[in-house]
Amino acid sequence: xxxxxxxxxxxxxxxxxxxxxxxxxxxxxxxxxxxxxxxxxxxxxxxxxxxxxxxxxxxxxxxxxxxxxxxxxxxxxxxxxxxxxxxxxxxxxxxxxxxxxxxxxxxxxxxxxxxxxxxxxxxxxxxxxxxxxxxxxxxxxxxxxxxxxxxxxxxxxxxxxxxxxxxxxxxxxxxxxxxxxxxxxxxxxxxxxxxxxxxxxxxxxxxxxxxxxxxxxxxxxxxxxxxxxxxxxxxxxxxxxxxxxxxxxxxxxxxxxxxxxxxxxxxxxxxxxxxxxxxxxxxxxxxxxxxxxxxxxxxxxxxxxxxxxxxxxxxxxxxxxxxxxxxxxxx
Ligand code: ATP
Ligand code: MG
Numbered sequence: 001x002x003x004x005x006x007x008x009x010x011x012x013x014x015x016x017x018x019x020x021x022x023x024x025x026x027x028x029x030x031x032x033x034x035x036x037x038x039x040x041x042x043x044x045x046x047x048x049x050x051x052x053x054x055x056x057x058x059x060x061x062x063x064x065x066x067x068x069x070x071x072x073x074x075x076x077x078x079x080x081x082x083x084x085x086x087x088x089x090x091x092x093x094x095x096x097x098x099x100x101x102x103x104x105x106x107x108x109x110x111x112x113x114x115x116x117x118x119x120x121x122x123x124x125x126x127x128x129x130x131x132x133x134x135x136x137x138x139x140x141x142x143x144x145x146x147x148x149x150x151x152x153x154x155x156x157x158x159x160x161x162x163x164x165x166x167x168x169x170x171x172x173x174x175x176x177x178x179x180x181x182x183x184x185x186x187x188x189x190x191x192x193x194x195x196x197x198x199x200x201x202x203x204x205x206x207x208x209x210x211x212x213x214x215x216x217x218x219x220x221x222x223x224x225x226x227x228x229x230x231x232x233x234x235x236x237x238x239x240x241x242x243x244x245x246x247x248x249x250x251x252x253x254x255x256x257x258x259x260x261x262x263x264x265x266x267x268x269x270x271x272x273x274x275x276x277x278x279x280x281x282x283x284x285x286x287x288x289x290x291x292x293x294x295x296x297x298x299x300x301x302x303x304x305x306x307x308x309x310x311x312x313x314x315x316x317x318x319x320x321x322x323x324x325x326x327x328x329x330x331x
Pocket of ligand 2: 148
């Protein structure tokens with residue numbers, strides 16, 4: 001079997017530079033080495049309160065973003081999660097493999113549940129079982145994600161190992177691919193938090209659809225650390241974050257970048273990061289808007305069909321192993 005990758009993003013909120021640098025960017029390079037599945041995980045998006053009209057619009061916008069980022073539908077399978085019902089079906093089964101105590105330990109659940117206060121949906125707790133199902137359905141080898149998804153990946157591995165042990169060898173055991181730089185892009189307003197789609201403060205992130213003025217304004221307001229020196233230093237997270245963004249967008253070496261900023265202040269750093277971001281996003285946004293609806297529909301339809309052919313084979317195997325028979329199994 002070819003080596004496979006699977007990854008996805010939720011069509012919640014505005015997709016930002018952190019999502020791109022932590023995840024999408026690596027999908028684009030890895031797609032040529034692996035058979036790749038990139039999913040718009042809309043079933044995950046309904047684990048928190050949401051607006052249906054917005055969810056619809058964001059689903060297609062996210063598909064455009066995948067393609068504008070460089071995901072090539074000729075070599076990768078791009079699809080919408082709810083087009084492949086096997087995801088929800090395997091998720092149910094994995095809900096009967098995972099333990100409540102494991103789900104309650106997940107930091108994403110704890111963080112997001114805290115924000116909802118009461119009325120926390122059961123789906124928010126069982127989110128990792130759906131994510132495990134996404135990955136395991138495709139017999140995935142590698143999952144390129146940001147650092148925040150590491151814990152969910154470990155749980156996915158545990159569930160796959162447990163299933164294989166209890167019901168027989170069924171799932172390939174996936175590994176996380178977490179980049180050295182960019183796996184955790186920090187919020188612009190608070191270096192103790194990650195840049196995040198669901199944060200109510202739009203100034204904490206640079207959205208991939210932001211215009212030049214907005215980008216400059218957000219970067220001007222970005223927090224910095226004490227001191228004045230501009231160099232890579234993890235003990236000064238805000239400056240380090242801006243430098244990491246600059247490094248990833250320009251492709252320049254750390255040494256080269258430190259020489260470029262030597263003796264310069266924070267205002268210069270911010271304006272250089274703004275320029276690099278704008279230079280990157282301008283053609284990106286043009287590519288997003290150039291794609292017509294008919295073409296997008298075709299890509300997503302073909303993607304769903306291809307994904308289903310693989311997902312249904314895995315699910316059938318899972319059901320056989322568990323003794324979940326249907327009428328056709330009689331006799
Ligand atoms: P939400 O707040 O709705 O959970 P999110 O910003 O965390 O949104 P997701 O759709 O949950 O986005 O994640 C999509 C991908 O982006 C995942 O691989 C995740 O690890 C990665 N990612 C999310 N935030 C960052 C970040 N700040 N830096 C690097 N990678 C990130
Ligand atoms: Mg997230």
